[in-house]
Amino acid sequence: xxxxxxxxxxxxxxxxxxxxxxxxxxxxxxxxxxxxxxxxxxxxxxxxxxxxxxxxxxxxxxxxxxxxxxxxxxxxxxxxxxxxxxxxxxxxxxxxxxxxxxxxxxxxxxxxxxxxxxxxxxxxxxxxxxxxxxxxxxxxxxxxxxxxxxxxxxxxxxxxxxxxxxxxxxxxxxxxxxxxxxxxxxxxxxxxxxxxxxxxxxxxxxxxxxxxxxxxxxxxxxxxxxxxxxxxxxxxxxxxxxxxxxxxxxxxxxxxxxxxxxxxxxxxxxxxxxxxxxxxxxxxxxxxxxxxxxxxxxxxxxxxxxxxxxx
Amino acid sequence: xxxxxxxxxxxxxxxxxxxxxxxxxxxxxxxxxxxxxxxxxxxxxxxxxxxxxxxxxxxxxxxxxxxxxxxxxxxxxxxxxxxxxxxxxxxxxxxxxxxxxxxxxxxxxxxxxxxxxxxxxxxxxxxxxxxxxxxxxxxxxxxxxxxxxxxxxxxxxxxxxxxxxxxxxxxxxxxxxxxxxxxxxxxxxxxxxxxxxxxxxxxxxxxxxxxxxxxxxxxxxxxxxxxxxxxxxxxxxxxxxxxxxxxxxxxxxxxxxxxxxxxxxxxxxxxxxxxxxxxxxxxxxxxxxxxxxxxxxxxxxxxxxxxxxxxxxxxxxxxxxxxxxxxxxxxxxxxxxxxxxxxxxxxxxxxxxxxxxxxxxx
Numbered sequence: 043x044x045x046x047x048x049x050x051x052x053x054x055x056x057x058x059x060x061x062x063x064x065x066x067x068x069x070x071x072x073x074x075x076x077x078x079x080x081x082x083x084x085x086x087x088x089x090x091x092x093x094x095x096x097x098x099x100x101x102x103x104x105x106x107x108x109x110x111x112x113x114x115x116x117x118x119x120x121x122x123x124x125x126x127x128x129x130x131x132x133x134x135x136x137x138x139x140x141x142x143x144x145x146x147x148x149x150x151x152x153x154x155x156x157x158x159x160x161x162x163x164x165x166x167x168x169x170x171x172x173x174x175x176x177x178x179x180x181x182x183x184x185x186x187x188x189x190x191x192x193x194x195x196x197x198x199x200x201x202x203x204x205x206x207x208x209x210x211x212x213x214x215x216x217x218x219x220x221x222x223x224x225x226x227x228x229x230x231x232x233x234x235x236x237x238x239x240x241x242x243x244x245x246x247x248x249x250x251x252x253x254x255x256x257x258x259x260x261x262x263x264x265x266x267x268x269x270x271x272x273x274x275x276x277x278x279x280x281x282x283x284x285x286x287x288x289x290x291x292x293x294x295x296x297x298x299x300x301x302x303x304x305x306x307x308x309x310x311x312x313x314x315x316x317x318x319x320x321x322x323x324x325x326x327x328x329x330x331x332x333x334x335x336x337x338x339x340x341x342x343x344x345x346x347x348x349x350x351x352x353x
Numbered sequence: 354x355x356x357x358x359x360x361x362x363x364x365x366x367x368x369x370x371x372x373x374x375x376x377x378x379x380x381x382x383x384x385x386x387x388x389x390x391x392x393x394x395x396x397x398x399x400x401x402x403x404x405x406x407x408x409x410x411x412x413x414x415x416x417x418x419x420x421x422x423x424x425x426x427x428x429x430x431x432x433x434x435x436x437x438x439x440x441x442x443x444x445x446x447x448x449x450x451x452x453x454x455x456x457x458x459x460x461x462x463x464x465x466x467x468x469x470x471x472x473x474x475x476x477x478x479x480x481x482x483x484x485x486x487x488x489x490x491x492x493x494x495x496x497x498x499x500x501x502x503x504x505x506x507x508x509x510x511x512x513x514x515x516x517x518x519x520x521x522x523x524x525x526x527x528x529x530x531x532x533x534x535x536x537x538x539x540x541x542x543x544x545x546x547x548x549x550x551x552x553x554x555x556x557x558x559x560x561x562x563x564x565x566x567x568x569x570x571x572x573x574x575x576x577x578x579x580x581x582x583x584x585x586x587x588x589x590x591x592x593x594x595x596x597x598x599x600x601x602x603x604x605x606x607x608x609x610x611x612x613x614x615x616x617x618x619x620x621x622x623x624x625x626x627x628x629x630x631x632x633x634x635x636x637x638x639x640x641x642x643x644x645x646x647x648x649x650x651x652x653x654x655x656x657x658x659x660x661x662x663x664x665x666x667x668x669x670x671x672x673x674x675x676x677x678x679x680x681x682x683x684x685x686x687x688x689x690x691x692x693x694x695x696x697x698x699x700x701x702x703x704x705x706x707x708x709x710x711x712x713x714x715x
Binding site: 078145176206234257277 | 440542548691699702710
């Protein structure tokens with residue numbers, strides 16, 4: 043099943059990137075190499091990653107190359123993936139939790155075309171490298187797995203300070219006072235903390251990160267995670283990391299605990315996935331063909347495997 | 354039961370691509386655009402893409418325009434993405450605009466300049482009236498125009514280089530003396546930009562800026578959100594030789610030339626605390642291709658940014674972060690487009706917060 047996914051992707055993409063497969067002498071002049079990026083670029087990204095792992099939560103600036111997918115579509119994550127990937131890697135790409143979301147399909151096709159030999163999978167458990175946008179898989183990641191998250195806004199301070207130069211100083215001083223004030227003002231104005239996703243999270247007791255637009259539901263998965271979590275912001279040109287077994291604590295007050303998305307219904311029961319029946323997963327709210335509101339797992343591989351277990 | 358939320362992406366993407374290809378190729382004449390037609394008949398579009406793409410490759414710039422169906426943002430994006438696959442193998446020595454083989458040079462500061470004004474191919478004084486005869490042109494007409502133009506070319510050769518207007522101003526002591534370039538130029542494609550940045554990094558960023566974006570910010574300065582009040586000392590368009598050390602002898606040899614636009618503006622003087630005699634300020638703009646408006650906008654912003662770097666910025670156009678982080682077309686168009694991607698998860702999260710807050714206020 044894995045192999046067919048690769049072949050299919052390469053076959054379908056063959057026409058649009060003819061230079062790769064039809065190596066006529068004319069097109070060969072502009073051939074693309076394994077992993078698309080030039081080797082110096084990959085080396086720079088890997089060096090940046092080492093620094094990011096060494097200083098958990100610190101946003102390491104890097105030059106960030108333009109990728110053949112648009113800025114905002116995961117160019118930061120893709121540069122990390124392409125810098126780490128070798129032909130022995132097993133890659134999973136998801137967007138909104140799903141392997142079949144348009145952007146995930148597109149990125150997977152791109153990797154299949156430019157990294158021949160790489161194995162593609164939908165199974166969270168067997169992937170060695172997972173690139174994701176907006177979700178951390180439901181299935182707990184294991185030591186040795188690498189999760190690459192795509193990041194639009196690397197800096198949690200951007201909501202209180204637009205200047206990058208000033209924010210850098212604030213991070214250096216560990217000065218997150220204005221962020222705390224924002225949380226406090228939320229309580230005063232709305233009796234709720236209004237930050238829905240991208241919840242500011244303190245890493246290893248010092249730097250506060252923007253954990254990328256994952257829901258609050260996924261933030262606790264970063265805490266003491268077994269897997270290495272890498273964050274790539276291509277447009278903003280920053281890379282940061284939460285290494286395995288590192289503390290990751292969402293900012294909260296002692297009397298106002300951090301809370302994840304609430305999936306209880308009017309009667310106080312936990313909503314379930316109408317497809318697999320899961321009572322613990324992050325749910326997408328949908329309107330079905332009859333106009334009724336239904337709920338379904340956002341993580342498609344998790345949902346599929348729950349269904350498989352029941353059979 | 355299928356996965357109703359987000360399924361079928363693969364087929365949809367494939368078919369959308371085919372549909373776009375149909376849109377590109379369907380026409381009554383079924384005449385594919387040649388790369389040569391794009392480079393020459395769409396000279397300014399081609400120039401714009403070369404400069405915003407930040408890669409001097411006229412052939413691939415034409416292909417990018419063809420593939421992107423004339424979308425300047427997309428076309429520049431193709432060049433940029435291709436650039437990411439190329440290593441930086443060597444650096445050329447610094448080169449001044451003085452060595453350009455000119456096709457055009459003008460000065461708005463003086464009526465007569467050493468070497469003379471040279472209007473060259475410009476649309477400045479065109480009356481924007483339609484030439485309806487162009488509705489139906491033939492290759493014969495193209496050849497006729499070329500033949501008559503080339504016959505009238507004067508026999509005596511033009512000088513290969515012209516003196517810079519700034520040189521005479523400098524001799525009069527109206528400009529600050531040239532300081533040696535302190536460091537190697539900052540390569541924004543290989544080093545991260547961390548603020549505060551050097552002028553070199555600012556210039557490199559502006560050189561491949563999106564024309565409309567850089568113009569809008571420069572225009573804000575011209576209108577009153579700033580007070581640079583520039584005079585174009587010299588604007589030149591021409592071919593700049595590119596030199597590389599010979600592989601064996603190490604001697605510099607010319608390996609080619611690139612079409613460039615260069616603009617130098619002189620701005621009203623500032624009171625400088627550590628300077629006895631006040632002098633005019635300078636702004637510099639340069640980019641690949643023939644892009645005069647962009648070069649002028651860049652020169653104005655260079656001057657504005659120097660002011661902002663020295664004192665604190667009073668206007669957006671004087672703020673290096675504001676200017677440099679918002680003028681790149683590849684980045685701004687990418688991020689604007691990304692809003693079209695699915696945001697189901699974050700929106701679900703937003704719904705949760707809003708409903709919870711609504712409950713609190715009831």
